[in-house]
Amino acid sequence: MSQTSSTAQRALEIWKAGVRAVDSETLVSHAIRVTDQGLTICGHTIPLQGHERLLVTGAGKAGSGMAAGVEAALRGSALAERTSGWVNVPADCVRPLAMIHLYPARPASLNEPTAEGVYGARQILKKISDLEPDDICIVLISGGGSALLPAPLPPLTLEDKQLVTRLLMSSGATIQELNCVRKQISAVKGGRLVQAAGCRHLFALIISDIVGDPLDLIASGPTVVDQSTAQDALQVLQRFVSDPAEIPESVWSILKSEQTPAHPQNSVRDATVFNQVIGNNATALEAASHQALALGYEVYSLGSANEGTAAETGVELAELCLQLQAGTGPVPRPACILSGGEPVVDLSSSPHPGKGGRNQELVLAAMQRLWDESLSGFCILSGGTDGEDGPTDAAGGILDEHSLKRAHALQLNPALYLRDHNAYPILAETGSLLKTGATQTNVMDLRVAIVE
Template sequence: MTIFNPQKLLCDMFNDAIDAAQPKYTLPPFIPNPTNGKLMVIGAGKASAEMARVVEQSYTGQLSGVVVTRYGYSVPCSKISIIEASHPVPDQSSIDAAKQILNTVKDLTEHDTVLCLISGGGSSLLSLPFEGITPAEKQTITKLLLKSGATISEINCVRRHLSAIKGGKLAAACYPARLITLAISDVPGDHINDIASGPTCADQTTCADALSILTRYRIAVPSHITDILCQNLSETIKVEDPRLKNSEYHLIATPMHALSTAANRAKQAGITPYILGDTIEGESKDVAKTLAGLTYHIKRHNHPFKKPCVLLSGGETTVTIKGNGKGGRNVEFLLALAIALKHVPDIYALAGDTDGVDGMDDIAGAYMTPDTLERAWSQHLNPQQFLDNNDGHHFFELLNQQVITGPTRTNVNDFRAILIV
């Protein structure tokens, strides 16, 4: 008999992970001192509005600027304009925001400073197609890539090479001003050119790489876009570019920090945490089967870890969409995990996205209990049919096992916790 509530512990760990990445804690140490020049604040991402508010509250000099965030993620700011746009597929507001941000950094001098606030979601929210590519064409390509099973690194490589602002091009536009980028990482490995597709950092990938990815996933594109890539017309900014010499980049929050904070909560409850990694990728269902095998082995043999324990992991899995249900990669993982574990007792799990949105719906994720499958069958719900239809949100909604946080205004990617008691 346990002396704690497993569901509450998992939810507390998830909330702690989110709280650890809040800009109010992570951003102030990196704010520059006032200078004689201008301070222009720009940014893009699900956390950008909250980051902007923290800058306004902390900076003692004069400032102005504009940032773009997801619809519903805006917060009140008095000096920095907040634009809302679409995620994960860009819309006209994404384009308008990109143009306004470029206009904001136009004609700055070496005496001025640009503070760029970047977080997950910026790839969609800050969107300006390269000359000759229409917004509709870029939207279509983005939608096809998101459904293809491509990794986030592959998707962002294509995004950078179809863009007039990503892949270091925003940094080039800020020159000769000093550029300070403060970023919250939401990508496996914290690769900075993948966070919001790297608008302010050098890029090692090429147009040829982008073309190869489109070919690999059989994404058909118009011939003029193929020509742009083949002729290297939309190439990104490279590390030797002199326009990057006044640029610096700081990661202020990462997935590993969030997982470590959640681990501390488990320790306080007398549960030993094991962080399996913050860079786990792959098809959600396959990752679930692998972790289910490890979980079952621990439950049965107390090896390689002893019970009670909790397995923590982060990263960004993918879903190759074949059905027409409502779902996201975290509920897809959780449903596949429940099916793989069958009815093993004393195993609980939670999977959610730290930005509060798993997939296209404003639902962070869900939790699993030992009787999840039993409860589903009692309601005449076939779990495998829901999984085959990529309908995880609907499945957990019917069981009243969804995790709904609302806008968290931060984003350090996926959070998965499997509790074995």
């Protein structure tokens, strides 16, 4: 960002307080307690006999911090000496740890499955299947885990799986329909990671990046039993694909086969699994609210379940700011509006979309709405709590009166950029990009709007 107003600086301070509250290392380290006699995770205690091995595995954008949190909680204990691990994370989140190997399963800012991710998933499956019944497994799950933990069922290839995924997405399938198919052709999703485990006790610590914290959707639920069937997946494909030849034959053969994937010989089918959400968007929103109150603002929270389109959300926040200035808003000034969730960008209207992400488009839409208004002492900030926003190096954007004036001075037309879903260039020109780098957490987006 270029030089910003004091209002924008306070908005950023509030946003950062929200992100700090879902710091993955802190959340995990607080969830685990260990003595020579027992291991307690989120209130569940397992007696230790002194010979158990602990495997730490998982995938997600918060995986690096979560793994560090496990090591911090175990430090100095006898169990630490029997601990090992492998966690798939984005390349820019890799750092050396004492016991747990962080594996770069995809490049930074490329939220798609890769061959490296497939290799990492196979390593995880091998390690978890090698566990003995008395051993313990902790699975660290956070947003982005679906792409970071790809394990296509043979004879399916990664390319086959990507083709099916893109075809369904371009055809208008919902996330539920998409996940229904993905789980049925994966060796890890939909609870199949648990099916591969050789131990009796498995704990999944989850940082949620989805509205409502649905355990079966976060990272496609590798530790949650899938309620859908191969027949359900077939029906999804038949509904969205007019020509069966568009789908690889390997997909049809897997779904039409009644055989389930083979389980390792030492698999414990009645393993006890604890799935626990330890952080979510509501956690971040509450901390942001406390910070805003401490700075003297009246707080109006829109909650954590906001979806819709990014452009509509940006306009709505701009309208609220205008109401606050006019004295007709939900709270008196100085006011801070907080909002969480994850809107989408509708690319259907643009054959050649430009560069940006949902948070950048949201801020650009607010800029267009306020283009001809006389609004001062305001700021609208929208940022991905993971530090990523689309395939860019920005987390989102910040709009204040200074950046709005710069856009006018440069004679930039926000409507043209918005039409092409090309928010990054105009926000870069006006100094409105929010760049944080990877935060190593992920609880969707957090928005802060201030009117002094």
